[in-house]
Amino acid sequence: MKKRTLLFAWTFILFLTVLVLEIVYTPYDYAGYIQNNNVGEGVAQADRPPIEGPYQVVMVTCEQWQFLFYPHVAGSPTATIVLANIPVLFIVRSMDVTHGFYVNTAGQWASQGFQFGVMAVPGYYDYVVWNFQPTAAAYTSGQSLYHVQCSEYCGVAASGLGHPWMDALIIVVPNNSTGIAMQRQMMDNNTPPILTGTLS
Amino acid sequence: MSSPATETQTTVVDREHDPNPSIGRVIWNIIYSKDYKHFAMKLFCFGMIWLFVAGSFGLALRTQAGFSYTGALLPLGFLGYSTIAYFQMMTYHAVVMFFGTIFTTGFAIAYYAVPLIRGTRKLAVPWLANLGHWMVVFGLYMVIGSNSQYMFTFLIPLKNPASFYIAEAIQFIGDEFLIIALVATAYIDKLPNEKFSLPISFIVMDCVAMGIGIITVESAIIWTILSPLGGFNLQVFSIPNVEVFRAAFWFESHPLVYFGAFLVAGLAIWFAMMYAKRPIYSERMIRYCIAMLFVLTMSVYIHHMAVDPIPLWLRDVFAQVATELIAVPFVIMWTLVLITLKYSKPKWDATLLFLVAAIAGNIVGGATAEPLQPIPAADFTVHNTMWIPGHIHFMMATFTLGSFFAALYYVAPELFGRKLYSQGLAKFHFIGWTVGMGALEAAFKVQGAMGLVRREIVWFSIYEPWFQMAMIGAWLAGLSAVAFIVNMFMTWRFGEPMPPRVLPRWVTIGLALETQSRINEGNHDPNYIYSRIPYPIGLQALPSTELAEPTKELSATKVHESLFGKLIRRVRSYGVTSGSRSSSSDKTIGSNSS
Structure with missing residues (x-):
């Protein structure tokens, strides 16, 4: 094999690999793709993603230095409750500077799936969808509590006041009569609306 | 009796080379370097x-982070630490390491190499x-x-102190001047x-890409200064979008992530050739890679904005595809370097060790960039986590600084005219730097995968062991950097003097091997010159007979029997003495002087 042929073949293989990767990951490019906790690329973008089936909607307003949910736990705007196994559409905005709406699983990523996040940019709405699916064991051990924190540095005023202490809580309850009753009680019947979407 | 003309000559004071200069002259010489070597030393x-x-x-x-297990928010509080100081230090660490250490050291090497390789031996402006x-x-x-x-x-619309914007504007303009002067030095006379040899081609490509890029960021900074965010009550523009x-x-x-590495990429290829004692497998392919890198390095920027509310098509074109594609020229380049080194039994001193570790760092660092955008569904799980600092440290510490x-x-040592003082210290430096930074980078990566947000000062206790690992790695790397400086200083002051040479050996051999590569590929044109200095064309003219050694030892290895080994053997033009499509007269020309 001549050197030129070998080099051409190697370059072609590399470009082909890129193409294959692009095709392989194409399913992640639309929001209807739901695999466990991961619902794909289209879930974090400027436009409201099309979602198939039922989904819950939670509005998140970020400001220095707190997250405000709507709807939220009665008397506690930095905590909200959602049902498991129904994708949640978070509509995220910022009132002042750039923040990051980042939900993590406190190191339980191996059992809970990866954490996720999206930017809160002033002047824009950002959308992110997540399908919380804690196991039955997770409910009993308290791992269905999801810690929310700011992931984009937004300033510090003093110890205890600033970006590192900007956090919130998402409580995930089972999608059954017990869970729904708990949700309604704690949120004073002001629960996230459940809408139904169809992919075009 | 001397003539009037002679008297006039004796009265002229050569201030540049005065053996007993005044203090003012010494200071002025430090401030204003006319000689390219002096300027390179100053930058170094x-x-x-x-x-x-x-x-x-x-x-x-x-x-500070490594001692967070003590339970104190500020374990180094007795040193005057505060939470704000912690984030200020983070800012200074990033700015100074990028624009101070990497830019300035890279410029030092480039400003020394360009005039030397071209043979002009002068600064343009x-x-x-x-x-x-x-x-x-x-x-x-x-x-x-x-x-x-x-x-x-910047993180606007957060309002920085006005002095920060001014400082950054001054620093970026200074970098632009350095880039313009370097390109001018590459083009003067x-x-x-x-034509440009490989190291200069990389440097010129790099400077043009960075020069264009700096204009955009300078515009963004000036826009901010003239807005209400600038701190001067100037409201020429509104707050930037x-x-x-x-x-x-x-x-x-x-x-800028690639800027430093590209300044020395050509030299790295030269060193690989020198250690392998054979020309690079394909010089022409490297030049194609330079063109690809120029286009792609300015196209991958949006993968930092993957979870921003920007149109999806913009991300797909400029981030997803571009980030995947930029891996192609890098892989081709390192493939060529590694197959050139393969079977060559090189001398494993500090240069080669650092070179191979840098390539490994680039491969690992590049691979860890792929989840940041090319796999969008993964990106929003690690964006703004410690995964990012892990990636950056791979690219900047192990790859670029390596x-x-x-x-x-x-x-x-060639610049100082003395042999390296201690290979032992150099190897300690290599081990300390590579292992230390590797530990830090690995710790950051694990923390990122576990969801630790970057730029934090409080965290869950599960992350503490990784912070301790990062601290140990950082101190090991720091100690090794001290060993490097000591070694350089001792080389300068007490190193064994080298025999005087008209030219550093690496320049002559690098030019010769690069030319041999063109001869092997059949694209050598004797009408073009790559340097004014005399250098051999064709390896037969080089002093070391080992340079012309064919790859006959392939059969001794197991890899030889592999598909890869067979492919290598079948490439007739790989060996120096076989398969050249150029005329025999090309190989036997003794030297090229202009």
């Missing part, structure tokens, strides 16, 4: 100063280069004194039939 010294300044900030951060350097120095000191806590990404500002900023800031160390261990 400042690069090392910045390494220790920025490294000190980094060590303070790692130590010394006043511009010196002015640019001192503006960078002034700007960086001003950054350190600016009390900014908002990182070098260019002959009509002169955040997304447009971030796009302008990252358009520049992504090329390439610099490789080049410096080869070039600096």
Whole structure:
């Protein structure tokens, strides 16, 4: 094999690999793709993603230095409750500077799936969808509590006041009569609306 | 009796070479370097100063985080630490390490290599280069004194101190001057039939890409200064749109990740050839890679904005596809380097060790960039986590600074005219730096995968062991950097003098091997010159007979029997003495002098 042929073949293989990767990951490019906790690329973008089936909607307003949910736990705007196994559409905005709406699983990523996040940019709405699916064991051990924190540095005023202490809580309850009753009680019947979407 | 003309000559004072210069003259010589070597030495010294300044900030951060297991928010509080100081140090560490250590040290190598390889041996516009350097120095000191806590990404509409914006504007203008002067040095006295050798081609490509990029970020900074965010009550413009500002900023800031590495990439290829004692497998392919890298390095910037509310098509084109594609020229380049080194039994000294580790760092660092955008569904799980600092440290510490160390261990002794003082210290430096930074990078990566947000000061206890690992790694790397400086200083002052040479050996051999590669590929044109200095064309003319050794030892290895080995053997043109499609007269020309 001549050197030129070998080099051409190697370059072609590399470009082909890129193409294959692009095709392989194409399913992640639309929001209807739901695999466990991961619902794909289209879930974090400027436009409201099309979602198939039922989904819950939670509005998140970020400001220095707190997250405000709507709807939220009665008397506690930095905590909200959602049902498991129904994708949640978070509509995220910022009132002042750039923040990051980042939900993590406190190191339980191996059992809970990866954490996720999206930017809160002033002047824009950002959308992110997540399908919380804690196991039955997770409910009993308290791992269905999801810690929310700011992931984009937004300033510090003093110890205890600033970006590192900007956090919130998402409580995930089972999608059954017990869970729904708990949700309604704690949120004073002001629960996230459940809408139904169809992919075009 | 002397003639009037002779008397006139004796009265002229040669201030440049006065053996007993005044203090003022000494200071002026330091401030204003006319000689390219002097200027390169000055940049190198400042690069090392910045390494220790920025490294000190980094060590303070790692130590603070490493002792968080004590339960105290500020374990180093007795040193005057505060939460704000913690984030200020993070800002200074990033700015000074990027624009001080990496830019200045990279410029030092480039400003030394370009005139030397071309044989012009002069700076094109010394006043511009010196002015640019001192503006960078002034700007960086001003950054350190600016009390900014908002990182070098500005993070508008957070309002930085006005001095920070001014400092960054001055520093970027200084960098632009240095880039312009370097490109001018590459083009000055260019002959009509002169072409750039590989190291200079990389440097020129790099400078053009970065020069264009800096214009965009400079525009973004001036826009901010003239807005209500600037701190001067100037309201010429409104507050910049955040997304447009971030796009302008990252358009520049992504090329800077590659800027340092590309300054020495050509030299790295030369060193690989020298250690392998054979020409690079394909010089022509490397030149194609340079063109690809130029286009792609300025196209991948949006992968820093993957979870921003920007149109999806913009991400898909400029981030997803471009980030995947930029891996192609890198893979091709390192493939060519590694198959050139394969079976060559090179001498494993500090240069080669750092070179191979830098390539490994680039491969690992590049691979860990792929989840940041090409796999969008993964990106929003690790965006803004410690995964990002892990990626950046792979690219900047192991890859870029590793390439610099490789080049410096080869070039600096020639620059000083003395042999390296201690190979032992150099190897300690290699082990300390590679293992230390590797531990830090691995710890950051694990923390990122576990969801630890970057730029934090409070965290769950599950992350503490990884912070301790990062702290140990950072201190090991810091100690090894001290060994490097000591080695360089001892080489300069007490190294064994080298025999005087008209030219450093690496320049002659590099040019010869590069030419041999063109001969092997059949694209050598004797009408073109790549340097004014005389250098051999064709390896037969080189003093070492080992350079012409064929690859006959392939059969001794197991790999030889593999498909890869068979492929290699079947490439007839791979060996120096076989398969050349060029005429035999090309190989036997003794030298090329102009």
